[in-house]
Amino acid sequence: MSKVSKYFIVEASALPEIFLKVAQAKEALELGEAATVNEATRMAGISRSAFYKYKDAVRPFNDMMNGHIVTFQAMLRDEPGALSAILNIFAASGGNILTINQTIPTGSVAAVNLSAETSGLNVSLDELVHRVSAMDGVVKFEVLAG
Secondary structure: OOOOOOOOOOOOOOOHHHHHHHHHHHHHHHHOOOHHHHHHHHHOOOHHHHHHHHHHOOOOHHHHHHOOOEEEEEEEOOOOOHHHHHHHHHHHHHHEEEEEEOOOOEOOOOEEEEEEEEOOOOHHHHHHHHHHHOOOOEEEEEEEEO
16 A cells, blocks of 8 residues: 655645635734734634634645745856856845755756755745746756755
8 A cells, every 4th residue: 555645735726715715814814914813714704613723734835945945956057157146146035055066067058956045035935936047047947845
């Protein structure tokens, strides 16, 4: 008998509505839009018992990566300053680079793996990935693990 995974990534549109409403209530609390669980659950249109039942099990994917070490994989053109520009974006976004591993360029492209502490980010992880991906010299940039 195969072991069932403990965690799954599921597109929001496929989730039961209660999970989305629990996430909405949690967000209202985190952003200060609601001062109490009672207020947040009323705003989301769910019961407090439903909130408490699922609150620890429902979390947006990006939130799971905030405050953790995230590994990114980049494919960079062999151009002066390409890696330096990525590091500048991380610094400006509040990311703390922990490790950098780069391969020797082949076919004028080099693979670079970066591990970063993301708890200090002042932008979302999606926005950081978007900013780096849009840079000249970046062929591909994605979250590898986190």
